[in-house]
Each structure stands twice: as structure tokens, then as C-alpha cells.
Amino acid sequence: MTGPFLSLAQIHNRLVLTARQVLRQHRPGTDGRCPVCRTAGCPVADAARDIIRTVSQVRLWRVTGQDR
Numbered sequence: 001m002t003g004p005f006l007s008l009a010q011i012h013n014r015l016v017l018t019a020r021q022v023l024r025q026h027r028p029g030t031d032g033r034c035p036v037c038r039t040a041g042c043p044v045a046d047a048a049r050d051i052i053r054t055v056s057q058v059r060l061w062r063v064t065g066q067d068r
């Protein structure tokens, strides 16, 4: 269902959902290492956290008037 006609709110939601899913998959195990990348300080999880932090700070998404 992806296409060129997504609203900003839809793009925002997909970014957050994807980032959260990535964070779950790359959550460090009991040894502190990512089970996917097998490294401590997983760069994929860092990128996902960056995305979530960034989209939560961007107010642009809320002033379009289309998302609510």
C-alpha cells in the first residue's frame, strides 16, 4: 500500500513504526550486545533512536492541517 500519495502524517507514522520495530530487533541482549549485529553499541539501533528523536521534535508534521 505504499505509493506517491502519502500524507506527511502517514510518512511520520511509518518512520516511527519502522524505527520501533528496528529497535526491538536490535535490542541488546544480556551480554550487552545486539543479537543481530553482534556488537556492543549497535549502529542500527542508534540510527533508529535518532529517527524517533528527530520526528518527535519536528513540528512541521503538525502544522499541515491534514493529519487530524
Ligand SMILES: [Zn+2]
Pocket: 026, 034, 035, 036, 037, 038, 042, 043, 044, 045
Ligand atoms: Zn544491531
